[in-house]
Amino acid sequence: MLRNGPDAFGWVTILLHWTIAILIAGLLVLGYVMTRPDIDPVLQFDLFQWHKSFGFTALGLAAIRAVWWLAGRHPASVAGLSTPERHASFAVHILLLCLTLAVPVTGWALASASTLDIPSFYFNLVVIPHLPLAKSAVAEALWTTAHAVLAYGLAGLVLLHAGAALHHHFIRHDAVLVRMLRNRWRDG
Amino acid sequence: MSVRLTTLTAALTALAGFALQVSASEAKAPTLDDAAGRYDIDGSSQINFKVGQVGGGGISGKFTKFSGTFQLDRGDISKSVVEFALFPETVQTGEPRIENFLRSTAVFDTASYPKIVFRSTKITRTGENTAEIEGNLTAKGTTRTEHFEATLTEWNRRVIGFRIQGGVYRTRYNMSVGIPIYSNVVQFDMMVNGEKH
Ligand code: HEM
Ligand code: HEM
Numbered sequence: 001m002l003r004n005g006p007d008a009f010g011w012v013t014i015l016l017h018w019t020i021a022i023l024i025a026g027l028l029v030l031g032y033v034m035t036r037p038d039i040d041p042v043l044q045f046d047l048f049q050w051h052k053s054f055g056f057t058a059l060g061l062a063a064i065r066a067v068w069w070l071a072g073r074h075p076a077s078v079a080g081l082s083t084p085e086r087h088a089s090f091a092v093h094i095l096l097l098c099l100t101l102a103v104p105v106t107g108w109a110l111a112s113a114s115t116l117d118i119p120s121f122y123f124n125l126v127v128i129p130h131l132p133l134a135k136s137a138v139a140e141a142l143w144t145t146a147h148a149v150l151a152y153g154l155a156g157l158v159l160l161h162a163g164a165a166l167h168h169h170f171i172r173h174d175a176v177l178v179r180m181l182r183n184r185w186r187d188g
Numbered sequence: 189m190s191v192r193l194t195t196l197t198a199a200l201t202a203l204a205g206f207a208l209q210v211s212a213s214e215a216k217a218p219t220l221d222d223a224a225g226r227y228d229i230d231g232s233s234q235i236n237f238k239v240g241q242v243g244g245g246g247i248s249g250k251f252t253k254f255s256g257t258f259q260l261d262r263g264d265i266s267k268s269v270v271e272f273a274l275f276p277e278t279v280q281t282g283e284p285r286i287e288n289f290l291r292s293t294a295v296f297d298t299a300s301y302p303k304i305v306f307r308s309t310k311i312t313r314t315g316e317n318t319a320e321i322e323g324n325l326t327a328k329g330t331t332r333t334e335h336f337e338a339t340l341t342e343w344n345r346r347v348i349g350f351r352i353q354g355g356v357y358r359t360r361y362n363m364s365v366g367i368p369i370y371s372n373v374v375q376f377d378m379m380v381n382g383e384k385h
Binding site for chain 1: 241242243245283285286289292293294365366368369
């Protein structure tokens, strides 16, 4: 089943969720490592380009996921969740959806506003144009700060989110994590 | 300074070692002996380069500190020698972060290799006022043979000027960073002026 069911996630949601999760986790580590001041300059240049290509991939998938999320139905919450828990998880999911879009967009903006004017050559295949932003040191610094703050904010939220999922699985022994791992979970 | 074609032709003829039919008045017209000799490359020269980037545009810059000589042979242009050295530390692109990147180990590594040196090994006349210069370029500890096209642009008793153009593959000098976003070819377009020694 590709689409979400009344109490189960479909394969599209599951695949998008985990692909994006892996990409984002990698991009957070990559983003941190590549901005260390003592890094070799050739390695830094190459890592920046990989970061941009994978970042655009994450942006594309997050956009598809957002459309899929808006267009499709959402399975009912797992039984046993209190109303505040449902609200909290819903709020976190909305925030995660927004940040997975906002973080790469601010990255795109900082690359576009940069006075370095380095093209984004997506996996050395196709040039992704810069956003139509005026290039200046001030604008670049602003977008860089926004990108870093939102990215690390996203990292914190992901830890919370993953922690909650693990808590449900290992402490509360409910279906929350399992139904995001496989398509059919009937007896949840 | 404007240069007339006759002057160019005369200069090249002189450089090539052909007999020059000038009037006896030594004070006015340049003679063969005037053209031959040693010229010091002076600060009015422009050492410009460009590296293209995917999608158009690229990095344009110049080097502001350099030195060198032309030794023009009296009888035979092919025996002339061009020597040139530049200090990559003085690279200018208009963006300090790019300049620092170019100075770093990623590109010139100016701390370990402060000088880039060219010495011609063969000069071949290719036209009335053009020549091909072949020589050894040493950068970042690597020496390779390179070719440049020279066009005589100015010549009088004291001063000689050439426009020198040529492309250099930077992969040869262990400066491959950024390919293919930035072209492998560094395009040089230099106005090199010498003052008679
Ligand atoms: C979801 C996707 C992305 C994540 C999670 C992410 C994460 C990060 C992180 C954690 C940093 C390090 C911030 C710091 O410590 O200063 C960073 C830096 C950076 N990111 Fe991203 N990024 C993403 C997408 C993008 C995209 C799409 C681009 C550009 C097209 C981009 C361009 C950059 C650049 C250029 C830097 C370095 C900024 C600087 O000069 O310090 N990022 N990113
Ligand atoms: C970058 C990392 C991650 C992002 C951006 C992310 C984002 C999201 C989003 C937006 C949803 C809502 C999906 C929907 O309602 O269609 C979701 C659900 C879920 N995520 Fe993540 N996630 C990430 C990592 C993880 C990790 C590491 C785990 C587990 C350890 C996890 C476990 C879950 C679970 C179990 C659900 C389903 C919750 C429910 O049943 O409502 N996620 N995630």
